[in-house]
Amino acid sequence: MGKVGFIGGGAMAEAIVAAITQGTVDREDIYVSDHKAKRCEELAEHYGIHTSVGADGFAGAVDVLVLAIKPQAAAKAMEEVKGRVRKDAIILSIVAGLTLSVLEKAFPEQPVVRVMPNTPLAVGAGMSAFACGTHADRQAAAVVQELLASAGRAVEVSEAAMDAVTGLSGSGPAYAFLMIDALADGGVAAGLKRPAAIELAAQTLLGAAKMVLETGRHPDVLRDQVTSPAGTTIAGVRVMEQRGVRGALIDAVLAATEKSKELGKK
Incomplete structure (x- = not known):
């Protein structure tokens, strides 16, 4: 799977990190940025991963970039990293309400994937649904499937079904x-x-x-x-x-x- 980076170190990001460190991704290949230095220290100490305040140090190196910030912080975060991300890097968003069209405006060349997870992700029993953007091919979908399934189960749906996914799972x-x-x-x-x-x-x-x-x-x-x-x-x-x-x-x-x-x- 290569290197995976997270923008945002909250509960959902930590749940995915906890799952993928069990064998899906090497700890040395996991990067997390958070605006709180103390939170970065906690994650680094607990999981043995790379952490930093800001994503400048890893945005251009990762194969998968996970947007795990609050909706109100998404626009600023995307603006800060969009010019640094590799063209073939998969952009995976778990930001509530952030549509594929908005993601693709920020990352027009990258494969983008929108995800709706749920809170049991925190105990490895999550149910996630994901919708792929224009440039996300079957290989990208398989990477996302593997990443999310490490913390439970994952299914691919159309973006039009995302509201129903929200209402159900x-x-x-x-x-x-x-x-x-x-x-x-x-x-x-x-x-x-x-x-x-x-x-x-x-x-x-x-x-x-x-x-x-x-x-x-x-x-x-x-x-x-x-x-x-x-x-x-x-x-x-x-x-x-x-x-x-x-x-x-x-x-x-x-x-x-x-x-x-x-x-x-x-």
Whole structure:
């Protein structure tokens, strides 16, 4: 993969760094810039990578440049490095709302890729979606896929699908946290102690998700396997259907998608 540089040393950047240092990229080939010297020191000490205040020292040397700054700082950051980046360097942006067209205006010759990650990236279980720009060929897409998959899973989508990705996997962890909290409350109401109830709820959702991903079976099929006739599970599922849980989750994704579209127009 070569050398990878990050502009921005926040939580998402650190999550990717933590993942790729496990074997995807040599630590000697990872560079991070952050405007806080103390943050640079922390990252260098913890991961054994190159860090600096400012990207001048590595912008022209990296094969992949990851833009991991806040949206309001993106324009200034791109202006500072656009003339220094190699023509064949992949520009990977995880900046919320930063479109491919804006990226390609700043980097007209480079392959640019827009990414929507989510917060479980921080524990190596992220779900990222990426859209490729005009000059990003299959080789560039494969590099991005490998980089993102090191911290979870990654899928390629069209840029038009990015708002839907935001509404589903981008905002989705919040829906899952709410469900874990609610399930734990149910456990406490049924007599469990709070720590045990939270652990039971969280691991149950984790296990269910793992079964979907690893078996490739439709969620309905897996649900039927645990739903015995006149048993406990169907009693619980019946209540969830009566209370509109399914519809609420669908509407949550659609509402978040619409909000993403609104924010993208500003």
